[in-house]
Amino acid sequence: MASHGARGRSGGRPTLEEVAARAGVGRGTVSRVINGSPRVSDATRAAVEAAVAELGYVPNTAARALAANRTDAIALVVPEPETRFFAEPYFSDILRGVGAALSDTEMQLLLIFAGSDRERQRLAQYLAAHRVDGVLLVSVHADDPLPDMLSQLEIPAVISGPRSAAETLTSVDSDNYGGARQAVEHLIGRGRRTIAHITGRLDVYGAQRRVDGYRDALRDAGHAVDDLLIESGDFSEEGGRRAMAALLERRPDLDAVFAASDVTAAGARQALREAGRRIPDDVALVGYDDSAIARHMDPPLTSVRQPIQEMGRAMIDLLLAEVADRRPPASRGLERRQMVLATELVGRASS
Amino acid sequence: MASHGARGRSGGRPTLEEVAARAGVGRGTVSRVINGSPRVSDATRAAVEAAVAELGYVPNTAARALAANRTDAIALVVPEPETRFFAEPYFSDILRGVGAALSDTEMQLLLIFAGSDRERQRLAQYLAAHRVDGVLLVSVHADDPLPDMLSQLEIPAVISGPRSAAETLTSVDSDNYGGARQAVEHLIGRGRRTIAHITGRLDVYGAQRRVDGYRDALRDAGHAVDDLLIESGDFSEEGGRRAMAALLERRPDLDAVFAASDVTAAGARQALREAGRRIPDDVALVGYDDSAIARHMDPPLTSVRQPIQEMGRAMIDLLLAEVADRRPPASRGLERRQMVLATELVGRASS
DNA sequence: ATCACTTGTGGGAGCGCTCCCACGGTACCT
DNA sequence: AGGTACCGTGGGAGCGCTCCCACAAGTGAT
Incomplete structure (x- = not known):
C-alpha cells in the first residue's frame, strides 16, 4: 500500500477536494451537489457535475459512513x-x-x-x-x-x-388464513366432502393461521369440522408422509387433503401411493407455496401461491x-x- | 441525530480512545491489541482486554475502513x-x-x-x-x-x-468432464447401448466439458459416437422437451439419455412420456446437479451430484x-x- | 562506560467525507 | 437610505480509526 502522503496524487481515486478544485468551487458545494441538495445554483451544479464526470469521481463510502454515522x-x-x-x-x-x-x-x-x-x-x-x-x-x-x-x-x-x-x-x-380458505373452498367446489389437513409446525404463526382458514372454510360451507381430519406435520416430507399415514388410518374415507406446504404434500403423496389411493381420482391433494416441487410432482400439484417476490x-x-x-x-x-x-x-x- | 460534539459522551458507543483511557494506555496500544499485534506485553494486553469487555467496545467499521483502506x-x-x-x-x-x-x-x-x-x-x-x-x-x-x-x-x-x-x-x-463420464459409464454398465445426450448451453464451458466426457466415455467403452445422438438444449425444461422430441425422431432406437441438467431431464421425461416410452424400462434417464427436482421426479432421477457447498x-x-x-x-x-x-x-x- | 540494537509504548497526522457556521451578495421591505 | 431576510457558498472541525515516527527502557556486545 502506498504511504499516506503519496496517495491521492499518484493514480489514486479522486476525492471530493480534487473535484472541488477542478470545478473551481469549495468542498462543501461539491458535497451538496453529490447529495442532491437544492441549495446550489444551476451553473455551479453543472460545473461540479462536469468535474465529477471528467475525474470519474465516486464517493468513498467509508468516509461518508464515518462522517454521517450511517452505512447505507x-x-x-x-x-x-x-x-x-x-x-x-x-x-x-x-x-x-x-x-x-x-x-x-x-x-x-x-x-x-x-x-x-x-x-x-x-x-x-x-x-x-x-x-x-x-x-x-x-x-x-x-x-x-x-x-x-x-x-x-x-x-x-x-x-x-x-x-x-x-x-x-x-x-x-x-394471507395464510385466506390462502388456506382458498384451498379448502376449491376442494369443496370440486365436490370433495371429507377434507383432511396436514398442518405445518404449529409454533409458526402462519401454520396456525392456515389451520384457522381450513376450519372456517369448512364451517362456512356447512361442513362439520372433525379434529380426526387434522394431523400436525412439520413442513417436512417425512412429516407429511407420517401424517398422511395416520390420517388414512383414522379416516380411511377421506377424499381430499390440504397440506400446509408442497413438501408436506409430496410426503403425503407417497403415503397415498403406498396405500393404493390414486390422485386425484380417490383423493385430491392441494399444497402450499407453489414451489418448483409442485410443478414437477406427478401428478402436478394444485397449490397456493404466495407473492413472495x-x-x-x-x-x-x-x-x-x-x-x-x-x-x-x-x-x-x-x-x-x-x-x-x-x-x-x-x-x-x-x- | 445528536450533534457531533455531544456524541461519544452521552450514551454513544465507546471509542478506541475511551478504551485507552480506561485501560490507562495509549490509543495505539489499544489498536495493537484489537488487531492482534504481537508487540504488546502480556500485562498490557490483559488490561486492554478487560477495558474492552467492561465498555462493550466494538470497533467502528467505517473508521477502520477509511483509515486502513480496506473494507473487510x-x-x-x-x-x-x-x-x-x-x-x-x-x-x-x-x-x-x-x-x-x-x-x-x-x-x-x-x-x-x-x-x-x-x-x-x-x-x-x-x-x-x-x-x-x-x-x-x-x-x-x-x-x-x-x-x-x-x-x-x-x-x-x-x-x-x-x-x-x-x-x-x-x-x-x-469436474464436469468426469461427471459426464460417470453418468455415461453408469448407463453402459446397466447394459444400455444407444445413449443420447442433451447438452446444456454450449456457450457455457461446463456444458462443453460434459459433451467431451460423454464422447470420451462412449469411445473408451468401444461404442461409436453418433452425432445424431447429441442434441443441444439450454438447461431449460422446454429445451429438454424439444431436444428429446428431436432425438426420438432421429434415433427412435435410443435406450438411454444423459441430460446436462435435472431440469433438462424433466423436460426430456415429458417428451418420453408423450411418445409412450417408459422410464427406465424403455429408456434410462440420467440428469445432472442432483437437485430437489431429481428426488421428486417420477420416477426419481439418477443424477450427478456436484459438491456445491x-x-x-x-x-x-x-x-x-x-x-x-x-x-x-x-x-x-x-x-x-x-x-x-x-x-x-x-x-x-x-x- | 559507551554504543547499538530491540521491545513496548504514546500520540500526531491523516484517511475522505458531512455538518454547520460564517460570510458576501442580492432582494425586498419599511 | 437603512434594515432584514434569505440564498449560495467556502471551509473549519470532527467522525474513529490505522500507520508510523519518536522515545524510554532494557539488553548485550565492545
Whole structure:
C-alpha cells in the first residue's frame, strides 16, 4: 500500500477536494451537489457535475459512513434453523424481491447467516457495531431473541412472517388464513366432502393461521369440522408422509387433503401411493407455496401461491421508510405496520 | 441525530480512545491489541482486554475502513442472466458454502445482483468505489465483461465456473468432464447401448466439458459416437422437451439419455412420456446437479451430484488468500489457481 | 562506560467525507 | 437610505480509526 502522503496524487481515486478544485468551487458545494441538495445554483451544479464526470469521481463510502454515522446498507438475517430454509424456493424468491427493490436505491445488501452459535455471536457484534441501517428478518421462530435485541438497539427491522398476532415489529406476510380458505373452498367446489389437513409446525404463526382458514372454510360451507381430519406435520416430507399415514388410518374415507406446504404434500403423496389411493381420482391433494416441487410432482400439484417476490419488495419499502423516519428523532412512535399480501390458488391435476 | 460534539459522551458507543483511557494506555496500544499485534506485553494486553469487555467496545467499521483502506467485505456478484439461476438449488447451495466458510472470518458478505442494465451500472460504481476487498462471481457467461473489469481494477476475484480452458481468473469448478463420464459409464454398465445426450448451453464451458466426457466415455467403452445422438438444449425444461422430441425422431432406437441438467431431464421425461416410452424400462434417464427436482421426479432421477457447498467454501478460501496476498505488493504474480472438485453419481430409479 | 540494537509504548497526522457556521451578495421591505 | 431576510457558498472541525515516527527502557556486545 502506498504511504499516506503519496496517495491521492499518484493514480489514486479522486476525492471530493480534487473535484472541488477542478470545478473551481469549495468542498462543501461539491458535497451538496453529490447529495442532491437544492441549495446550489444551476451553473455551479453543472460545473461540479462536469468535474465529477471528467475525474470519474465516486464517493468513498467509508468516509461518508464515518462522517454521517450511517452505512447505507441493510442486512438480511437468516436464522436458518434448518436446511428446509434452503430446500424451498421461498428464500431465493424473497431474495429476488429484495434485490429488485434495492436496485432502485443506493442501499447495499448484506447477507448474514445466523444459524450456528458462533454465527449468532458474530451477528450480535454486527448489530452492536451498527454496521447496518436496518435489518430484514426471515424465517424467525417464535422464541427467537433476535427481534428483541433489535428493538433494544433501536435498529429498524422488518420481519417476514409475524411471530404472533401481537407482533411488535413491522411485518410482511402473505394471507395464510385466506390462502388456506382458498384451498379448502376449491376442494369443496370440486365436490370433495371429507377434507383432511396436514398442518405445518404449529409454533409458526402462519401454520396456525392456515389451520384457522381450513376450519372456517369448512364451517362456512356447512361442513362439520372433525379434529380426526387434522394431523400436525412439520413442513417436512417425512412429516407429511407420517401424517398422511395416520390420517388414512383414522379416516380411511377421506377424499381430499390440504397440506400446509408442497413438501408436506409430496410426503403425503407417497403415503397415498403406498396405500393404493390414486390422485386425484380417490383423493385430491392441494399444497402450499407453489414451489418448483409442485410443478414437477406427478401428478402436478394444485397449490397456493404466495407473492413472495412482492413480499421481498414490500419488506424493503417498509424498512427504508423506517430508516428514513428514524433520522429526525421527532417523528417517533409511528404506528406498527403489518402488511398482508393476497395469495392465489394455482390449479393443477392433483385436485 | 445528536450533534457531533455531544456524541461519544452521552450514551454513544465507546471509542478506541475511551478504551485507552480506561485501560490507562495509549490509543495505539489499544489498536495493537484489537488487531492482534504481537508487540504488546502480556500485562498490557490483559488490561486492554478487560477495558474492552467492561465498555462493550466494538470497533467502528467505517473508521477502520477509511483509515486502513480496506473494507473487510467481499461481494457475491450474481449476473443472474435468467431465472434459472434461482430455479435451481445451485445458488442456495453456493451461498450456504460461502456463508459457512465466511463465518470463520471477520469478513462480511455483500450480495449484488447484476441482472438488469441499471444493476450493472450500479455494480460498476461499487467496484470503482472499491467497496469490497474481493469478488465472488457465479454463473458468468463467456462474453461477460465483468471479469475483465475486475482485473483492470485489480480487485481479487474468484469465478465459480471458468469461462474457458484459458480462464485467467482463479476459478473453482466441479469436474464436469468426469461427471459426464460417470453418468455415461453408469448407463453402459446397466447394459444400455444407444445413449443420447442433451447438452446444456454450449456457450457455457461446463456444458462443453460434459459433451467431451460423454464422447470420451462412449469411445473408451468401444461404442461409436453418433452425432445424431447429441442434441443441444439450454438447461431449460422446454429445451429438454424439444431436444428429446428431436432425438426420438432421429434415433427412435435410443435406450438411454444423459441430460446436462435435472431440469433438462424433466423436460426430456415429458417428451418420453408423450411418445409412450417408459422410464427406465424403455429408456434410462440420467440428469445432472442432483437437485430437489431429481428426488421428486417420477420416477426419481439418477443424477450427478456436484459438491456445491464445498465449492462455495473453496471459493472463499481462494479469494481470501488472494486478498491477503495483495496486501504486500511484493508477492505478486501468484500462479493462477484452478480448482476442480470431484462429482458423484447418485443412482435412482430412472436408470 | 559507551554504543547499538530491540521491545513496548504514546500520540500526531491523516484517511475522505458531512455538518454547520460564517460570510458576501442580492432582494425586498419599511 | 437603512434594515432584514434569505440564498449560495467556502471551509473549519470532527467522525474513529490505522500507520508510523519518536522515545524510554532494557539488553548485550565492545
